[in-house]
Amino acid sequence: MLEGVSFRVAPGRGLVLRGPNGIGKTTLLRAIAGLQPPLSGRVEGAGERAGYASHADGIKPALTVAETLGFWADLYRAELPEAVYDWFDLADLRDRPAGTLSAGQGRRLGLARLAVIGREVLLLDEPTVSLDAASVRRFAAFIRDRHLAQGGIAVLATHIDLGLELPEIDLTPHRAAPEARGGSDEAFL
Amino acid sequence: MLEGVSFRVAPGRGLVLRGPNGIGKTTLLRAIAGLQPPLSGRVEGAGERAGYASHADGIKPALTVAETLGFWADLYRAELPEAVYDWFDLADLRDRPAGTLSAGQGRRLGLARLAVIGREVLLLDEPTVSLDAASVRRFAAFIRDRHLAQGGIAVLATHIDLGLELPEIDLTPHRAAPEARGGSDEAFL
Amino acid sequence: MRAVLGRDLRLAVRAGGGFGLGLAFFLIVVVLVPFGVGPETEILSRIAPGILWVAALLAALLSLDRIFALDHEDGSLPLLATAPLPLEGLALAKALAHWLTTGLPLVVAAPILGVLLHLSGPGMLWLLVSLAIGTPALSLIGTFGAALTVGLRRGGLLLSLIVLPLYVPVLIFGAEAARRGADGLSVATPLLLLGGIGLGCAALLPFAAAAALRVTLR
Amino acid sequence: MRAVLGRDLRLAVRAGGGFGLGLAFFLIVVVLVPFGVGPETEILSRIAPGILWVAALLAALLSLDRIFALDHEDGSLPLLATAPLPLEGLALAKALAHWLTTGLPLVVAAPILGVLLHLSGPGMLWLLVSLAIGTPALSLIGTFGAALTVGLRRGGLLLSLIVLPLYVPVLIFGAEAARRGADGLSVATPLLLLGGIGLGCAALLPFAAAAALRVTLR
Amino acid sequence: MMDLGRYAAEVISAWGASLALLGGLVWWSLRRDRQVRAELEKTERDNG
Amino acid sequence: MSIWSYANPRKFLDTTGPWVPWLMWLSAAVLAVGLVWGFFFTPEAERFGSSVKIIYLHVPSALMAINAWLMMLVASLIWLIRRHHVSALAARAAAPVGMVMTLIALVTGAIWGQPMWGTWWAWDPRLTSFLILFLFYLGYIALWTAIPDPDQAADLTSVLCLVGSVFALMSRYAVNFWNQGLHQGASLSLDKQENVADVFWVPLLVCMAGFVLLFVALVLLRTGTEIRLRRIRALRARARRAETVPA
C-alpha cells in the first residue's frame, strides 16, 4: 500500500499520521503492532511493548465499564489506577453496562483501556472519533501529560486537529506505485 | 434525558444538533425515527418518511459495495441511481467486499445508503466520523445540493463543523433536571 | 421481504455464514451414533427415525443465535426496523432464510444419512415428509426465541433453554410420524397434527417475534 | 501453567464463558432422545450408554472452538506465547481447563441423566468410569484440533470435521465399556484400551498442539 | 416412632426432600425480603 | 373503588403487607394439621402400603405447580394489556414458587415410582409434561434474570409466558398421544371423590388448602420484595442523575 515511509520515534515523543481515507494509515499501524506482516520493510522495537487501539473499541456490551477495565488490567497483569475514571470522565458510568453508553462515552472507555494496560508504545487509530471538544481536550491532555511525560511513545492516525503539538507525517506522497509489491507473490512475477 | 426541546423543520431545510457526549442526541434521533418511545412528548410527521443512519453502519463484511447498496434499494423498493457511486467516491470500490474497506470508505458506503433509500427526512447521527476533509465536503455537497435542494429534510447530530449553513440547536441547556422523569420508575418513587 | 431473504441467503452462503454448519453437525451426529450404541442393525433401524429427528432439531437449535445476533452487533437491526417492512415481515423473512439455509438441507440430507442407520425405504419417505413439514416450525419457533434473546449476555445458552421446551411437540409428532412410517403404520394423524402446529406457528409466531423485537430494540 | 489454568477457569465461569453450555447441551440431548425414539424402556435402556457417550462427545466438541479462539481474537495468544511457559505447557493447561469446565461436569451429570434413559445401576457406574477415563482424551484431542484451526475463517466447522475422526476410537472404546458394564459383561479390555489412548494423547498431543500453534502464530 | 412397613425409606426420603425444598423456599423468601427491606430503608435514608 | 387501584405499588404494599405474616402462620397451621394427620393418622392403602403417605405432598404440589403457571399467565396478560407494574412483578415472584412446587412433585413422584413401577423415571405423559413444565419455569426465570431493564424484562417474559402456555398445552396433548402411560388417573379429582375413601381424602384436602395458602402468602411476600427492589432501583437512579446533572 505505502512505500518509502520511514520514521523513528524517541521515548517521550509522539507522531501523527495523516492522509486521506484509504491511504493506509490503519494498515501501517497494524503492521507496527505486529498484527499483519508488512509486504516489505521492517518494524523495530514495537512488538511486546505496543498497545493498539483500532477503529472498533472491542467493547463487550454485556460487561460494565468497571468490569471491562478490570478485565484488561487483569489480562495485562497491571493495576487499575482509580484515577483512570477521572482522566476519562467515566466515574459516573462505572457500573453501567458498556452497551448502554453513548458513542462518545464508549469511545472514552476504549481510550481508558489504553491507560490501564500500561504499554509504552500506543498505536491509536482515529482515537477521537465521536468525542466532543471537551473530551478531545481531555484525551490530548492524557497523551501529553501522562503518557508522553512518562517517556511513552504515541503514534496516532487522525483526520482532525487534536491540539497536540506533535510532528506529523502526511502519507499522501507515499502511496505505492501499482508495481511496487513485495510479499510471497513476488516469486511468481 | 432531554427536556423542553421542540423544533419544526420545514421541507428543504436542515437542522444540526449539538451538545456534549451523552447529552441525548442519539436518543433524540432514535425517538424521531420511531425506534424508541420518548419518555414524554410527541414526534410528528416523521415515521414512514424517515431514514436513519446510526453510529454503526450495519455493513456486512461479506457483501460487496454494490450488493450492499442493491440490498437497501431493494428493501426500500427504490432504484439505485448509478450516480451514487460518484457522489460518494465509491466507483473504484464497487466490487470490493465491504469488510476490506478502510474506516472512511466504509462510512462513505453507509452514507451512500441514505442516498439510495430515497427518504425525505434523513436523521444522521455523526455522519462524518472517520471521513477525511475531502469526503466531508463531498458529503456536505450531497446534503445541500441534492437532498435539501429537492425538498428533503435533514437532522444531523455532530461534533465537528460540516460547512453546511444550517440552523443549529445546542442541546446542553435542555438537559433534564433529575426529577423530571417520565417512564416506569415513576410508579415506584 | 424478498430483499431481506436474498441478503440473508447470500450472507449465509458466503464465508463465515455458517451455511454448512447445521448440515455438518447433522452428519456428525448420525455418524457417531452407531459407534456409540453399537452396530446391531435392528436396534439402529429401530432408533433411526428418532435419532435423525433429534439430530435435525439440534442442528437447527445450534444455528438459531445467528438469526438476529449478527444484525444486532453491527447495527443493522435498527436500520432494518426503520425500513418499509413491518417487523412481522422481517421475522418471517428471517425464519424463512433460516429454514432455507438449515432446514431444507437437512430435509434433503436426511434420507441419505438414513442409509447409515439402516432406515427402511418407507421410513425414509416418511422421514423426509415429516421433516419437510416439521422443520419450518422449528425455524419459526427459533426465530421467536432469537428475538426474545437478542443482545443478551449468555444469549446462546438462554436461547437453547427457552426454545427447548417449545420444540417438544414438533419433535414428538415429527418423530412419531417417521417411526410409524418406518413400521408401516398409518401416519395421517401425527402428520396432520404436525402440519397444524406448523400452520399455527406460521400464523402466530411472527407476531410474537415482532413484539419481542419491538421491545428489544427499544 | 497454574496462572493460565486459573485465568481460563475464571473466564469460563464468568459471563459468556460458556461454562454451562456443554452441560446444557448434554441435558438437552438426553431429554430429547426419548421424544424422538419413543418411550419404550427396553429400547431406551439399551441405547442409553451409547447416547450418553455421543451426547458427551458432542458437548465437548461444541465447546472446543473457545479453547484458543477467544484468546486469538483479543490478541492475548501472542502474549501468552511469549510468556515464560513453553507452548506445550500452554496446550496442556488449555486442555486441562477445557476438561475441568466441560468434561468433569459431564462426568458428574451423566449418571443423573442416565436415570432419564433407564440406565441400569452397574451401567451408571461403568458409564461414569468410562467417561472419567475418556473425556480427558477428548479435551486433549480437541486442543490439538483447536490449535490447528486458530484464526481460520469457518474455523468452527473445520474444527469439527478434523476432530471428528480423531474422536472415533475414544467413542468406540468408551461406549463399549459402558455398554458391557450395563450388560454385566467384563469391561476390562475396553477400559484398558481407553486408558491407553488417554495416556498416549497426554504424552504426545501437547507437542503436536504446540507445533501447530507455532505455525499458526507466525 | 410409627412403623412405616416396607416403604419406610421411600416415604421418609420423599417427605424429607419435599419438606426441605418447601422450607428452603420459605426461608429464602423471608431472608431476601428482610435484606431488601433493610436495603430500601438505607436507600431511603440516604437519598430520600 | 376499582380493583385496579391496588395495582399501585405503594397501595399494594400497604394493603397486603400486614396480611403476609398472618397468611404465613395460617398456612403453616393448616399444613401442619394436614401433614401430621396424613402422616400419623391415616391407614395404609391396600395397593400402595404405607407409600400412599407420599400423596399428601405429591398431589398438592402438583396442583400448585400448574396453578402457579396459570397465575403467571393471567398476571402477564394484565401487564401486557393494562401495564400495571405490580402484576408483572407478581408473575416474577410466583415463578420460583411454581418451580419449587414442580420440583417437589417430580421428586416425590420419582421416589414413589421406585416401589410402584420399579423405576425412578418413566416417560409417562403426566411425568413428562411436568418435566417440560419444569423446563418452562427454568427458561422463564432465566429470561427474567438475564435482562437488566425491568420493563423490557417484564415485556419479554410476558410474551414468553403467553407463547409458552400455548406450547405447554400442545406438549400435554403431544405427550399423551406419544405414550399412554402408567400414571394414576385423576381418581382423586374433585368430581370423582367417591372413588377414594374419606380417610385419605379429607387430610389430602387439608394439605391442598395448606399449599394454596402457602402459595398465596409466598407470592404476596415475594411481590412485596420485588416492589421494594424496584423502588430501590428507582431511588438510586434518581440519586445518580442528581449527582451527574448540575441542577
Ligand code: HEM
Ligand atoms: C416424577 C413423577 C411424577 C409426576 C411428575 C407426577 C405428577 C402428578 C400430577 C401432576 C398429579 C396431579 C393430577 C391430578 O390431581 O389430577 C399427580 C397425582 C397423583 N400421582 Fe403422580 N406424578 C409422578 C409420579 C407418581 C408415582 C410414581 C405415583 C405412584 C405410583 C403417583 C401417584 C399419584 C397419585 C395416586 C395421584 C393422585 C391422582 C388423583 O388425582 O387421583 N405419581 N401426579
Ligand SMILES: Nc1ncnc2c1ncn2[C@@H]1O[C@H](COP(=O)(O)OP(=O)(O)OP(=O)(O)O)[C@@H](O)[C@H]1O
Ligand atoms: N483485505 C483487503 N483487500 C484489498 N484491499 C484492502 C484490504 N484491506 C484494506 N484494503 C485497502 O487498503 C487501503 C488502506 O486501508 P486502511 O484501512 O489502512 O486505510 P486508512 O488510511 O486507515 O483509511 P481511513 O482513514 O479511512 O481509516 C484501503 O484502500 C483499503 O480499501
Ligand SMILES: Nc1ncnc2c1ncn2[C@@H]1O[C@H](COP(=O)(O)OP(=O)(O)OP(=O)(O)O)[C@@H](O)[C@H]1O
Ligand atoms: N439503556 C440505557 N440505560 C441508561 N442510560 C442510557 C441508556 N442508553 C443511553 N443512556 C444514556 O443516555 C444518555 C444519552 O445518550 P445518547 O446516546 O443519546 O448520547 P449522545 O448525545 O448521542 O452522545 P454521543 O455524542 O456520545 O453519541 C447518555 O448519558 C447515555 O449514557
Ligand SMILES: [Mg+2]
Ligand atoms: Mg483507518
Ligand SMILES: [Mg+2]
Ligand atoms: Mg450519539
